Amino acid sequence: MKIDGTPFRTIWQDADGVVQVIDQRWLPHDFRIVPLRTRAEFATAIRDMWVRGAPLIGATAAWGMAVQMAKDPSDASLAETWEVLHDTRPTAINLRWALDEMRRVLSPLPPVMRAAAAAKRAAEICDEDVEINRQIGLHGLEIIKAISARKSGPVNILTHCNAGWLATVDWGTATSPIYHADAAGIPVHVFVDETRPRNQGAQLTAWELNSHGIPHDLIVDNAGGHLMQHGEVDMVIVGTDRTTARGDVCNKIGTYLKALAARANGVPFYVALPSPTIDWRVHDGVRGIPIEERNGAEVTLVQGRTKDGRIESVQISPDGTGARNPAFDVTPAELVTGLLTERGLCPATEAGMGAMFPDLKAAVGG
Amino acid sequence: MKIDGTPFRTIWQDADGVVQVIDQRWLPHDFRIVPLRTRAEFATAIRDMWVRGAPLIGATAAWGMAVQMAKDPSDASLAETWEVLHDTRPTAINLRWALDEMRRVLSPLPPVMRAAAAAKRAAEICDEDVEINRQIGLHGLEIIKAISARKSGPVNILTHCNAGWLATVDWGTATSPIYHADAAGIPVHVFVDETRPRNQGAQLTAWELNSHGIPHDLIVDNAGGHLMQHGEVDMVIVGTDRTTARGDVCNKIGTYLKALAARANGVPFYVALPSPTIDWRVHDGVRGIPIEERNGAEVTLVQGRTKDGRIESVQISPDGTGARNPAFDVTPAELVTGLLTERGLCPATEAGMGAMFPDLKAAVGG
Numbered sequence A, B: 001m002k003i004d005g006t007p008f009r010t011i012w013q014d015a016d017g018v019v020q021v022i023d024q025r026w027l028p029h030d031f032r033i034v035p036l037r038t039r040a041e042f043a044t045a046i047r048d049m050w051v052r053g054a055p056l057i058g059a060t061a062a063w064g065m066a067v068q069m070a071k072d073p074s075d076a077s078l079a080e081t082w083e084v085l086h087d088t089r090p091t092a093i094n095l096r097w098a099l100d101e102m103r104r105v106l107s108p109l110p111p112v113m114r115a116a117a118a119a120k121r122a123a124e125i126c127d128e129d130v131e132i133n134r135q136i137g138l139h140g141l142e143i144i145k146a147i148s149a150r151k152s153g154p155v156n157i158l159t160h161c162n163a164g165w166l167a168t169v170d171w172g173t174a175t176s177p178i179y180h181a182d183a184a185g186i187p188v189h190v191f192v193d194e195t196r197p198r199n200q201g202a203q204l205t206a207w208e209l210n211s212h213g214i215p216h217d218l219i220v221d222n223a224g225g226h227l228m229q230h231g232e233v234d235m236v237i238v239g240t241d242r243t244t245a246r247g248d249v250c251n252k253i254g255t256y257l258k259a260l261a262a263r264a265n266g267v268p269f270y271v272a273l274p275s276p277t278i279d280w281r282v283h284d285g286v287r288g289i290p291i292e293e294r295n296g297a298e299v300t301l302v303q304g305r306t307k308d309g310r311i312e313s314v315q316i317s318p319d320g321t322g323a324r325n326p327a328f329d330v331t332p333a334e335l336v337t338g339l340l341t342e343r344g345l346c347p348a349t350e351a352g353m354g355a356m357f358p359d360l361k362a363a364v365g366g
Helices: A039-047 A054-071 A075-086 A093-106 A111-150 A176-183 A200-212 A224-229 A255-264 A350-356 A358-363 B039-047 B054-071 B075-086 B093-106 B111-150 B176-183 B200-212 B224-229 B255-264 B350-356 B358-363
Strands: A011-013 A019-022 A033-036 A155-159 A188-193 A216-219 A235-238 A242-244 A249-252 A269-272 A301-305 A311-315 A328-331 A338-341 A344-346 B011-013 B019-022 B033-036 B155-159 B188-193 B216-219 B235-238 B242-244 B249-252 B269-272 B301-305 B311-315 B328-331 B338-341 B344-346
Touching: A011 A054, A011 A111, A019 A054, A033 A039, A033 A054, A039 A054, A039 A075, A054 A075, A054 A093, A054 A111, A075 A093, A093 A111, A111 A155, A111 A176, A111 A235, A111 A269, A111 A338, A111 A344, A155 A176, A155 A224, A176 A188, A176 A200, A188 A200, A188 A224, A200 A216, A224 A255, A224 B255, A224 B328, A235 A249, A235 A255, A249 A255, A255 A269, A255 A328, A255 B224, A255 B255, A301 B301, A301 B311, A311 B301, A311 B311, A328 B224, A338 A350, A344 A350, A350 A358, B011 B054, B011 B111, B019 B054, B033 B039, B033 B054, B039 B054, B039 B075, B054 B075, B054 B093, B054 B111, B075 B093, B093 B111, B111 B155, B111 B176, B111 B235, B111 B269, B111 B338, B111 B344, B155 B176, B155 B224, B176 B188, B176 B200, B188 B200, B188 B224, B200 B216, B224 B255, B235 B249, B235 B255, B249 B255, B255 B269, B255 B328, B338 B350, B344 B350, B350 B358
Parallel strands: A155 A188, A155 A235, A188 A216, A235 A269, A269 A338, B155 B188, B155 B235, B188 B216, B235 B269, B269 B338
Antiparallel strands: A011 A019, A019 A033, A242 A249, A249 A328, A301 A311, A338 A344, B011 B019, B019 B033, B242 B249, B249 B328, B301 B311, B338 B344
């Protein structure tokens, strides 16, 4: 999407073939582009969340593999790179998907051919992500259109975390229908959950929407239930880090609470789901998906910009108080109105997902 | 309760008769005591949340009336003071209760007798609050005891916002059962919701529990649903700013989301309810209670302590992004397991509340 009128992706090769990413840690206050030149740099960028969002993590891992293949295309290097990059964010299913895909393409090739093939496949994975998200947007646009036809004023959409274009290569998943609706002239307004602890909503989604000129308001994560209770939310769209074969949705911590509120108030709750994010091997998400517990400092410290323009972290709690920090939660499928995939809207059920993606399900023996 | 071994209340008259409060805006980083000498100072202290929490707001308003009566005990002054202090926080039912009570006592008296009577009644209101909270704690202790008897390890209690002793004159409402359980030797552990936007959980509840030595962990407001889903929460106790005659609970924004999660996961959800917080004139809380919408800067700015020890606010969102900031929400009575009052545990129903408080209900013609 555009930043000050200039189209960007979140990851790209520059004219010299160097992979560049947006270092998202400094948004919304500072827009920084950084090159990633070594496997270690790619691993750091994923682990320390310079890049985040399931699709972008996958794309970054694919490029990380490609960069390593250019340095050392041996079998040992290939195996080790899979491990090193996979260990960076264990919850992200796209990470595994992208690494498995790279290994599938590269393993049969003689080492000397791997560098070129890896770069080609990494670029394709990026283009495929863009196309998937465009399709999700077109399918989601129909839902927004239908709501808009039934009401006056803008369609009010609540979203959690950042499943925006910054979380993908372009378009975003949850935001793609919003950008498409805006482009189609349908008035939309977005309630942006700030999404503690890391505030991806406040820092990234708000920045994206602001840069693109989409009307929006930041809200605390606590506010969505009240707004739904008072008819101020027409629909919820969120992304997902991993969705199980029966439609249980693992996403940023707090998603589950919004799904409960949506159900209690008759608000449709959609999950934008690129198919690589489906984990066909897991059914019961609450029992089957290990939840990453991150450093408590993410809870006790909040980053922002001081009055005099410095980016600084402030401690909100007393010394001596510890914190628990589960990074994701699982929304049971029964709370999900529908899964918005690149092939269309799909019921969040084992049968619905199997019917929409028989090929993918069969590929994992599901 | 105690701070570094010294017992404190949140509001008191010093040896010279000057009313002193803890200026809670600087907690947990800085413990400041300030005198309040004029009606304007009392109004500012309530409006700008130097003091907060429904019971403490009521007690502060009572003392504000008393201080003004010492300056000008005329009928006009009495009427004007009621208005000035009431306008500071329209949602707080205790504020109205305390001001009505002061007016009831003072109106029939000749002006010359009002100053002494006002100081006496304000002091009594404080003592009554302490006794109410002590009783709530004793009744809540029985619930915690029963849970403790059924499990090994500590009783895990989740609370939202600060309904602690800092929100009252002493003991707290939601925290009183916790302090009583701790005193009774029952192991407890508290999950403290940070409670955005103003972080009263992180800043006040954590500070209280930490000062008192109660085991606790800070969590983001998003985390409670996940913890309940995984059996990590034995009960929820929250406070309330206003509870309707049928048991709908108006409390800090986000309470409703925790109540939904508790219901979905079979976790008991208790509301600590001092009877002055009941609004017998309102039944349907969602339709009948106006929700204060506060300044968006509370959402976009977060206050904390910098590495070098300054208390500073940082902006978490991009310039150009606005915010919506509803300060409270309403939890429908059907989500409330029980109301923990000074007279005992009461069902959150019209009949249950009427049976527990027939005298109070009759007094308002209910």
